Amino acid sequence: MHAVIKGPGEDLTSALPLGYQNTIPGSITERGCAYCGAKHVIGTPMKDVIHLSHGPIGCTYDTWQTKRYISDNDNFQLKYTFASDMQEKHVVFGATKLLKDNIKEAFRAFPHMKRMTIYQTCASALIGDDINAIAAEVMEEMPDVDIFVCNSPGFKGPSQSGGHHTINIAWLKDKVGTFETEITSDYVINYVGEYNIQGDQDVMHNYFRRMGIQVLSTFTGNGSYDDLRGMHRAHLNVLECARSAEYICNELGVKYGIPRLDIDGFGFEPLSNSLRKVGLFFGIEDPAQAIIDEETARWKPELDWYKERLKGKKVCLWPGGSKLWHWAHVIHEEMGVDVISVYTKFGHQQDMEKGIARCEEGALAIDDPKELEGLEIMLKLKPDIIFTGKRPGEVAKKIRVSYLNAHAYHNGPWKGYEGWVRFAHDIYNAIYSPIHQLAFVDISKEEIPTDKGFVTQRMLSDATLSEDVVSSTRLRRYTGKYDCVPDYANATHPSFEGLPVAVE
Numbered sequence: 001m002h003a004v005i006k007g008p009g010e011d012l013t014s015a016l017p018l019g020y021q022n023t024i025p026g027s028i029t030e031r032g033c034a035y036c037g038a039k040h041v042i043g044t045p046m047k048d049v050i051h052l053s054h055g056p057i058g059c060t061y062d063t064w065q066t067k068r069y070i071s072d073n074d075n076f077q078l079k080y081t082f083a084s085d086m087q088e089k090h091v092v093f094g095a096t097k098l099l100k101d102n103i104k105e106a107f108r109a110f111p112h113m114k115r116m117t118i119y120q121t122c123a124s125a126l127i128g129d130d131i132n133a134i135a136a137e138v139m140e141e142m143p144d145v146d147i148f149v150c151n152s153p154g155f156k157g158p159s160q161s162g163g164h165h166t167i168n169i170a171w172l173k174d175k176v177g178t179f180e181t182e183i184t185s186d187y188v189i190n191y192v193g194e195y196n197i198q199g200d201q202d203v204m205h206n207y208f209r210r211m212g213i214q215v216l217s218t219f220t221g222n223g224s225y226d227d228l229r230g231m232h233r234a235h236l237n238v239l240e241c242a243r244s245a246e247y248i249c250n251e252l253g254v255k256y257g258i259p260r261l262d263i264d265g266f267g268f269e270p271l272s273n274s275l276r277k278v279g280l281f282f283g284i285e286d287p288a289q290a291i292i293d294e295e296t297a298r299w300k301p302e303l304d305w306y307k308e309r310l311k312g313k314k315v316c317l318w319p320g321g322s323k324l325w326h327w328a329h330v331i332h333e334e335m336g337v338d339v340i341s342v343y344t345k346f347g348h349q350q351d352m353e354k355g356i357a358r359c360e361e362g363a364l365a366i367d368d369p370k371e372l373e374g375l376e377i378m379l380k381l382k383p384d385i386i387f388t389g390k391r392p393g394e395v396a397k398k399i400r401v402s403y404l405n406a407h408a409y410h411n412g413p414w415k416g417y418e419g420w421v422r423f424a425h426d427i428y429n430a431i432y433s434p435i436h437q438l439a440f441v442d443i444s445k446e447e448i449p450t451d452k453g454f455v456t457q458r459m460l461s462d463a464t465l466s467e468d469v470v471s472s473t474r475l476r477r478y479t480g481k482y483d484c485v486p487d488y489a490n491a492t493h494p495s496f497e498g499l500p501v502a503v504e
């Protein structure tokens with residue numbers, strides 16, 4: 001019931017696999033819990049904040065090495081992990097005193113940090129600790145600090161998606177409208193559902209700033225706690241990941257009348273359309289078109305170099321939720337690869353519907369596959385590469401399938417025109433890595449040939465290409481810097497006053 005194959009002319013509405021169901025107990029799911037969705041996905045990218053989990057230390061596992069949402073304050077939120085470290089005795093006798101001591105200790109240890117988020121976990125929820133009351137007591141005693149509480153224990157919902165919803169609504173209810181951010185432009189947006197994975201946010205901000213737009217807040221990558229309290233002052237919510245953050249956009253519309261505009265930073269065509277839409281909303285189409293023309297001219301020859309070499313490669317597109325449909329069509333169109341399977345870990349049926357509509361006929365769509373199912377699919381379909389998280393990714397490596405981390409990336413950013421080329425570059429490197437030549441040799445039985453030289457990527461990728469393509473002077477490999485983010489983040493732009501005025 002949770003897997004279908006896309007047949008010719010299939011009525012997708014009746015062929016959708018079940019989605020967003022409770023995981024079957026005993027199976028090894030790849031999902032995260034609702035606490036994980038609230039904290040690790042949405043809360044923690046906020047940069048100037050002490051993020052404290054009220055629960056056992058184990059709940060904070062998914063922090064240091066797994067996330068790559070960088071920030072411009074020396075990655076404070078990635079470097080430090082805080083937990084109240086509940087033990088059995090606290091489960092029996094309560095842990096509110098422990099929590100209060102922990103909050104104060106954390107503020108003492110980092111005196112320049114005046115903002116904190118506290119996340120409930122299964123253990124503190126089950127014993128009924130009143131975290132909101134403790135936070136209020138501390139704010140009374142320490143008037144210069146502000147604390148946000150998110151009550152989203154792991155068991156609250158089938159997957160991390162339940163936590164996305166809870167923290168969206170809690171932030172809107174408790175914090176939006178409590179801070180007045182300075183407005184410096186006639187065009188003011190909240191950039192919502194963007195988590196600054198390896199600098200995605202810096203790239204997109206650069207485009208917006210070149211259009212004269214003030215990005216009042218980013219929810220939440222590289223986002224500032226106080227800027228996010230001021231979200232109510234924006235003119236437009238520009239929404240990137242609809243799966244994780246449409247809730248706050250919709251409620252900002254209801255409560256403050258701010259419209260929602262869905263965009264897509266992945267792929268030349270979707271990104272160009274997105275910049276045009278934002279430009280159209282404010283009446284600043286010309287600066288948007290200038291960016292599109294300039295960036296396309298700069299990066300398209302490099303994208304096409306990879307497209308020639310990736311044509312027909314088989315991909316299992318197995319991300320978490322929205323990348324399923326953000327990528328399914330455009331990687332085929334712009335990189336030439338064929339999507340032979342799609343899956344979601346925490347997506348809802350709408351995500352599956354959009355993903356299936358955009359992938360190739362014959363593709364296998366599956367919701368929340370277990371580890372054994374994932375293995376079975378890879379062995380049957382024999383993909384050239386899979387895009388997924390690190391848990392199924394490590395399994396793929398064991399059966400010699402190349403894998404790219406769809407959540408945290410390899411050499412991101414992957415958003416923006418240059419980012420999209422970097423994604424193609426990562427796919428190329430993974431598929432044509434010469435290591436695969438050796439990986440398929442069973443050294444317990446087979447001889448490693450010593451009479452041949454080392455095979456390079458180009459020897460592998462160019463073997464069947466025409467001479468015209470190989471010697472093309474238009475096409476070229478990626479020529480950007482190894483770390484391209486500082487150039488985007490530190491670029492200077494004309495002040496708003498110096499930019500074209502919107503058409504009334």
Ligand code: SF4
Binds near residue numbers: 055121122
């Ligand atoms: S399911 Fe509960 S105990 Fe497990 S990580 Fe999530 S919050 Fe912690």
